Amino acid sequence: NAGVTQTPKFQVLKTGQSMTLQCAQDMNHEYMSWYRQDPGMGLRLIHYSVGAGITDQGEVPNGYNVSRSTTEDFPLRLLSAAPSQTSVYFCASTTSGNFYEQYFGPGTRLTVT
Amino acid sequence: SQQGEEDPQALSIQEGENATMNCSYKTSINNLQWYRQNSGRGLVHLILIRSNEREKHSGRLRVTLDTSKKSSSLLITASRAADTASYFCATVPQAGTALIFGKGTTLSVSS
Numbered sequence: 001n002a003g004v005t006q007t008p009k010f011q012v013l014k015t016g017q018s019m020t021l022q023c024a025q026d027m028n029h030e031y032m033s034w035y036r037q038d039p040g041m042g043l044r045l046i047h048y049s050v051g052a053g054i055t056d057q058g059e060v061p062n063g064y065n066v067s068r069s070t071t072e073d074f075p076l077r078l079l080s081a082a083p084s085q086t087s088v089y090f091c092a093s094t095t096s097g098n099f100y101e102q103y104f105g106p107g108t109r110l111t112v113t
Numbered sequence: 114s115q116q117g118e119e120d121p122q123a124l125s126i127q128e129g130e131n132a133t134m135n136c137s138y139k140t141s142i143n144n145l146q147w148y149r150q151n152s153g154r155g156l157v158h159l160i161l162i163r164s165n166e167r168e169k170h171s172g173r174l175r176v177t178l179d180t181s182k183k184s185s186s187l188l189i190t191a192s193r194a195a196d197t198a199s200y201f202c203a204t205v206p207q208a209g210t211a212l213i214f215g216k217g218t219t220l221s222v223s224s
Contacts, residue, residue, distance in 0.1 A: 031211070033211045033212070035214070040216065041216060042201060042214045042215055042216035042217050043156075043201070043203075043212075043214040044214070045211050045212070045213065048211040058211060059213075090155060090156065092156075092212070099143070099144050099161055099163065099205070100143070100144065100146075100205045100212065101146065101158050101161055102146070102148075102156075102158065102203075102212055103158070104155040104156045104157075105155060106154070106155045107154075107155050
């Protein structure tokens with residue numbers, strides 16, 4: 001199993017550009033989440049999904065969009081990038097069968113100039 | 114707002130010493146988890162304790178949970194330089210499934 005994969009690993013965007021961060025998992029987990037990590041702030045939840053076709057907002061959803069068309073994939077879209085979105089983004093997946101122990105991807109480091 | 118708050122924010126110890134980190138949270142939980150993050154890397158799950166458990170062990174790790182005080186502690190015994198990392202507690206709210214993280218404790222273990 002590859003676990004949770006994320007692409008790209010690094011990305012530089014100009015203000016106003018849009019892009020999609022990709023996340024995929026091969027563990028058949030029903031739950032997937034996106035977090036951002038900023039220095040001194042820990043991880044903050046952006047959006048999460050409890051199954052294909054079902055998504056919900058986390059703590060910091062503004063400026064981001066998600067969809068979940070398959071169990072495996074959970075892309076995160078930045079609609080119009082802003083410097084405040086410079087961060088490291090982590091995708092994670094889990095299942096109720098393991099009491100929601102999260103499996104994390106390696107992260108995407110995004111810089112918005 | 115974030116659910117968990119770790120204390121201390123930073124901890125420096127010598128190899129062989131024990132390291133204790135504390136976590137407080139705000140609302141009722143299904144379980145509490147501890148994660149480690151090495152510099153520049155993703156998070157790795159260390160240990161999970163359910164709301165009806167009070168203590169759990171895994172190798173050199175010992176976790177306690179006091180739901181009446183809404184707090185948890187992580188003890189790493191006989192620390193090694195390789196334990197140098199940031200440690201985060203995370204809670205699963207009873208009503209939800211997504212983890213809510215604290216800001217973390219940075220542990221430095223010197224040889």
